[in-house]
Amino acid sequence: MHRKEAAPASLASYLEEIFLNHPRFDADMPSRVYIDQKGAVGGFIGVLPAPMLLDGNPVRAAVAGSLMVDNPVENPLAGARLLRSVRSGPQDLSISETANDISMGMWEQMGDRALPRYSLQWIRVFRPAGFAAAALAERFKAARVLRPVASLTDSAAGPLYHSALFGSDDKPRKYSRKEIEGRDLIAHLLELSKHYGLHPDWDEGTLEWTLRHAGRKQRHGEMRSHVVQSPSGKLLGCHVYFARPGGMAWVLQVLSSPKAEATVVASLLDHARETGAVAVRGRVMPRTIAPLMRQRAFFLCNASTVIHTKNPDIQAAVDSGDAFITGLAAESWIRLIGDRFE
Amino acid sequence: MQVDVRSDIREFIVDNFLFREDRETVSDTESLLENGLMDSTGVLELVAFLESDIGIEIQDAEIVPENFDSIENISNYANSKLSKNGG
Known part of the structure; x- marks a missing residue:
C-alpha cells in the first residue's frame, strides 16, 4: 500500500x-x-x-x-x-x-504453491447479528454503534436458531480447563510442539520473548491462554486466543496431544462462547480441520501459507x-x- | 552462431502482459514499467521465462530497469548473457 x-x-x-x-x-x-x-x-x-x-x-x-x-x-x-x-x-x-x-x-x-490445509481461515459464529456488526466494525469504526442492536437481535432471535448455532455433530467432551501463563504455558507449548515431526526448535527464552510480543497485540482484545486436561489430569492441549466481550475472538494457536484435537477445539469454543465472544476465528492446522468441521465452523481464504x-x-x-x-x-x-x- | 531472442521475448510479453491492459501492440523501446504493463508478479513471470525458456541464469542484482524496462533492454540483456555463456 x-x-x-x-x-x-x-x-x-x-x-x-x-x-x-x-x-x-x-x-x-x-x-x-x-x-x-x-x-x-x-x-x-x-x-x-x-x-x-x-x-x-x-x-x-x-x-x-x-x-x-x-x-x-x-x-x-x-x-x-x-x-x-x-x-x-x-x-x-x-x-x-x-x-x-x-x-x-x-x-x-x-x-511454489499455497498450502490449503495450513491457509484456510475458520470462523465459528455464536451470535449472527453480533458477528455481522463486529465484522463491519473492523472496517468501519462507526459500525460499533450497531452492537447494542445486534445484541438485542441475537437475544430475541436466539431461540429460533439455537440448535443450528449451539449444536454440534461432535459428541460431548469431558475435560478441565485452566488459565495459565509464564513458565507453565511455555512448558506445555514446548511439550505439545513435539507431537509434530517438523516443529520449532524453541528454547524457553525465545518462546517467552515470542509470547510477550504476542501479548502486545491489541486489536482483538486481551490474550488468554489455557491448558486443557483430561478428567484424570493428562495434558490434552493448549489454546491461545484474543477476545473481548461482544467482539470476534481471534485464535493464535491451538496445540493438542495426539487424538485430543477435538477436545481442545471444543474447549476453545466453549470458553469463547462463555466469555461473550460473538464468533471465533483462526487459521486451520491440518489436524484441526475435521474437529472444526464437526463444530460447524465455516472456512474461507483471505491469506495463504506457502x-x-x-x-x-x-x-x-x-x-x-x-x-x-x-x-x-x-x-x-x-x-x-x-x-x-x- | 547466436540466435537473437528478441522475437521470443516479444511473443512472451504480447501473450502474457498486453491482454491485461487491453492492448494489441507494444514497441521495442516502450517502457514496460512506466506504462504499467508489467507488475511485480509479471517481473517474476518474465524472470522464470528467461531462465527456463531462454536458458540464462539471472542474479537478483541484475533485475534492474536497464535490463527489464523494454523489449529492447530485455533482449540486449538476454543476448549479452547468452554470448557470455557461449550461447
Missing part, C-alpha cells in the same frame, strides 16, 4: 525490535531493504529466524513476511527482487504464513500435515499482522 504520511515512530521501533533484536537473529538470513537508483529505501521484507527440528534433526527456517514497497505500481522490480532474494537464501525452509494475493502470485511464479524447500523430507512432513509451521511458529504473533500503529 502506498501511504504518503510518515510511519509512526512506534512502528519504526517495533520493526527494530522484532527483526533486528530477535533472540535467534541469524546474520545469514537478514531482513532486506530495497534501495532504489536514487539511493532511497523503496521496499522492505521482514525475515524472522525460525530454527526447527525435523525428526530431531536441525532445520534452518526463515519466515518471510511484511513485504512492503513504496509505490509498487511504479516500481514492480522492488517486490520481485526482495522476495526472490529471501527465497534464495541459505535456509532449508522458507515460510510465508499470511501471503496476500499479490505476494502469493509472486510465490507461484517462482514455482513454503519453499528443496528438501524432500521437509516437503513430505508439510504435505502429510505433520508440520507445526504457523501461528507462534511463524509470524501471526507479530503486531504487523492485524494490529494498528498510532
Whole structure:
C-alpha cells in the first residue's frame, strides 16, 4: 500500500525490535531493504529466524513476511527482487504464513504453491447479528454503534436458531480447563510442539520473548491462554486466543496431544462462547480441520501459507500435515499482522 | 552462431502482459514499467521465462530497469548473457 504520511515512530521501533533484536537473529538470513537508483529505501521484507527440528534433526527456517514497497505500481522490480532474494537464501525452509494475493502470485511464479490445509481461515459464529456488526466494525469504526442492536437481535432471535448455532455433530467432551501463563504455558507449548515431526526448535527464552510480543497485540482484545486436561489430569492441549466481550475472538494457536484435537477445539469454543465472544476465528492446522468441521465452523481464504524447500523430507512432513509451521511458529504473533500503529 | 531472442521475448510479453491492459501492440523501446504493463508478479513471470525458456541464469542484482524496462533492454540483456555463456 502506498501511504504518503510518515510511519509512526512506534512502528519504526517495533520493526527494530522484532527483526533486528530477535533472540535467534541469524546474520545469514537478514531482513532486506530495497534501495532504489536514487539511493532511497523503496521496499522492505521482514525475515524472522525460525530454527526447527525435523525428526530431531536441525532445520534452518526463515519466515518471510511484511513485504512492503513504496509505490509498487511504479516500481514492480522492488517486490520481485526482495522476495526472490529471501527465497534464495541459505535456509532449508522458507515460510510465508499470511501471503496476500499479490505476494502469493509472486510465490507461484517462482514455482511454489499455497498450502490449503495450513491457509484456510475458520470462523465459528455464536451470535449472527453480533458477528455481522463486529465484522463491519473492523472496517468501519462507526459500525460499533450497531452492537447494542445486534445484541438485542441475537437475544430475541436466539431461540429460533439455537440448535443450528449451539449444536454440534461432535459428541460431548469431558475435560478441565485452566488459565495459565509464564513458565507453565511455555512448558506445555514446548511439550505439545513435539507431537509434530517438523516443529520449532524453541528454547524457553525465545518462546517467552515470542509470547510477550504476542501479548502486545491489541486489536482483538486481551490474550488468554489455557491448558486443557483430561478428567484424570493428562495434558490434552493448549489454546491461545484474543477476545473481548461482544467482539470476534481471534485464535493464535491451538496445540493438542495426539487424538485430543477435538477436545481442545471444543474447549476453545466453549470458553469463547462463555466469555461473550460473538464468533471465533483462526487459521486451520491440518489436524484441526475435521474437529472444526464437526463444530460447524465455516472456512474461507483471505491469506495463504506457502513454503519453499528443496528438501524432500521437509516437503513430505508439510504435505502429510505433520508440520507445526504457523501461528507462534511463524509470524501471526507479530503486531504487523492485524494490529494498528498510532 | 547466436540466435537473437528478441522475437521470443516479444511473443512472451504480447501473450502474457498486453491482454491485461487491453492492448494489441507494444514497441521495442516502450517502457514496460512506466506504462504499467508489467507488475511485480509479471517481473517474476518474465524472470522464470528467461531462465527456463531462454536458458540464462539471472542474479537478483541484475533485475534492474536497464535490463527489464523494454523489449529492447530485455533482449540486449538476454543476448549479452547468452554470448557470455557461449550461447
